Amino acid sequence: MVTQIEDKSNAMGKNNSMEAILGELSETRFNKIKHISETVSTNSDLVLKASELSDGFILVSDHQTGGRGRLGRHWEAPPFKNLLFSVLLHPNWEMERHQLVTPALALSTVEVLEDFGLRASIKWPNDVMVETEGDKKIAGILSEYIQQENPVLVVGMGLNNRWPQQEDLAPPNSTSLIACGIEKDRWEVLIEILKNFEKRLVEISSEEGSATFRQSYISKSSTIGSQVKVEKSDGDIEGDAIDVREDGSLVVENKNGTTLIIEGDVIHLRKV
Template sequence: MDTPWNDLARPPLRSAALRRALVGPGPWSRLDVVASTGSTNADLLADEDAPDGAVLVADHQTGGRGRLGRTWSAPPRSGLAVSVLLRPQRPVAEWSLLPLVTGLAAVDALEALGVRTRLKWPNDVLVEGPDRPGKVCGILAEARTGAGGARVVLGAGINVSLRTEELPVDTATSLALAGARSCDRDTVLRRYLRALRARVDAWGAGESPLGDYRALSATIGQDVRAHLPDGSVLEALAVDVDEEGRLVVEGSGGARTSLSAADVVHLRRR
């Protein structure tokens, strides 16, 4: 019989214990764990009645989505697919900083587990050696307005126990390969959700995340190749992230451009 307990190294999340720790007197209003779904982001966005602070976690996400419509998947219970729904009181125009806020929360959580990380604009969390450098977490923020009101979903996919042969690309890694102190998914999830609540609350109170983000950026100071949504490609030096969370790049002639969306490749390290 195929059950979640066939692989004892990858048990299912303990939903009742997570709710006790994180809901009610904890930082979130609702927490649901499902065995499998296509996309936790899509599910929360479709739930027009979901309250501010609702959390959805999947033991297995079969149709995870990244930027530019990319899809990805991982073996069941080898990672965390977690989305939170927010109804921020700050103007919608300021929500563009929320992907940066989410990245900082992921760094807070993973650093506490002994994994040195930095942020690649706009949505990747990178492990910096020595054991296994590479992408350990991807972030996707999606906003929607309509009958259910204005809301944003912050999704994160964290590679927890993936082995080398299970990684989707050579540039990926996992907490296990990076030597994390704990690869218990309940522990990782608790640390991440508590860090995210703290970062979101600070942003909601008017605190800018940009100082911390710039200090942790692996992109600022790099020569980059930016693949833009219209299909064009721009090569330039990344020099800053602006007040709207856009990447500021400088061409060879000194002209600066702010990018709100792009697939960025680092061409050389600082």
């Protein structure tokens, strides 16, 4: 299904483009797409329509005025510059694996960036980093679970494609594909990420696959092997990040023992 674009003058061309994108994704669950010019948040839009939408529905926006990160943080990129999308999933795996969706999309993105020739990694829990004069953030992910008769997950990503560049006023330690010397059409990037994401979702839905997924994730983690500070609402924890469990939780070790971290902001202090 392709949703009609509001601009009648070029709707035919855009619909043809959307059909081509869905053709590329024909072997995945991502077979319905809507492209809009502006919204407050693609995640919020899908959450509101969660009971009406089928598994794999994709929403892509040219601009978000209220893009949200973890802990309600706000960010906004100029229109048409970056890849801004959310997908809705009907999970067919056990509930304790829901939080693997964020690392699954992060890992899928890292693999695409590596194919582009970049050195990329995952900063727990939801950031994708590239190595360019130090680690810089190129993408962030936000997942939300909606409890209803048929529960769903909404996972959204903002990936910096053409913004920021070096001269732009942007969040600290952020970068983009164009700033890294990579010029790609955002739709091409979306297709490749979703193809990988499909494989990783299949992986986390099986008992055997979740173990192999964990190993793949750890191999791309910039957090494992670092001394970290985890900022949590009930108190900060410092220690060595030594592992990620199969449910996606971070294992931090210090003189008091080991702690499982389910959520929190991680600051990398130094490599162990």
